[in-house]
Amino acid sequence: xxxxxxxxxxxxxxxxxxxxxxxxxxxxxxxxxxxxxxxxxxxxxxxxxxxxxxxxxxxxxxxxxxxxxxxxxxxxxxxxxxxxxxxxxxxxxxxxxxxxxxxxxxxxxxxxxxxxxxxxxxxxxxxxxxxxxxxxxxxxxxxxxxxxxxxxxxxxxxxxxxxxxxxxxxxxxxxxxxx
Numbered sequence: 615x616x617x618x619x620x621x622x623x624x625x626x627x628x629x630x631x632x633x634x635x636x637x638x639x640x641x642x643x644x645x646x647x648x649x650x651x652x653x654x655x656x657x658x659x660x661x662x663x664x665x666x667x668x669x670x671x672x673x674x675x676x677x678x679x680x681x682x683x684x685x686x687x688x689x690x691x692x693x694x695x696x697x698x699x700x701x702x703x704x705x706x707x708x709x710x711x712x713x714x715x716x717x718x719x720x721x722x723x724x725x726x727x728x729x730x731x732x733x734x735x736x737x738x739x740x741x742x743x744x745x746x747x748x749x750x751x752x753x754x755x756x757x758x759x760x761x762x763x764x765x766x767x768x769x770x771x772x773x774x775x776x777x778x779x780x781x782x783x784x785x786x787x788x789x790x791x792x793x
Contacts, residue, residue, distance in 0.1 A: 642742075649775075661770045665793040673697070674730070690783075699717065715729065729785065730783055733781070
């Protein structure tokens with residue numbers, strides 16, 4: 615058991631050390647650009663791409679894809695117990711919101727909270743266009759992207775993007791990413 619924990623720790627640090635040079639797939643890059651275009655149409659500034667939040671986003675879509683842990687109770691903001699992170703079941707009434715908000719600090723050197731929007735079609739491929747259109751149709755997700763409603767006082771200074779097969783997530787942060 616001790617050897618397994620040691621190997622997981624070593625693997626985490628290898629992945630973590632590579633997180634400072636996160637690269638986007640073409641579809642992830644397209645999603646980032648589409649979100650910036652949409653924000654520009656609304657008179658909002660671009661958000662700087664964050665290596666840390668991108669690492670969190672890419673890690674989470676892989677967890678969703680591999681473990682498909684959401685169900686009638688847990689939604690897509692949930693994290694499985696199959697990684698080096700703290701697992702959690704995120705529910706609609708979000709009593710455990712900090713479990714999601716803390717993930718950037720838990721997995722990277724990012725100093726602030728992270729706020730995630732997620733989109734998924736199990737068994738199908740998600741595209742940048744499809745994810746953004748889905749979020750535009752959801753008043754809650756759209757509000758995060760364009761700083762409306764409870765997000766109107768939030769100045770997004772960092773963003774991370776992840777797409778993997780049937781899932782797309784975007785993380786927003788108020789703090790600048792120093793990486």
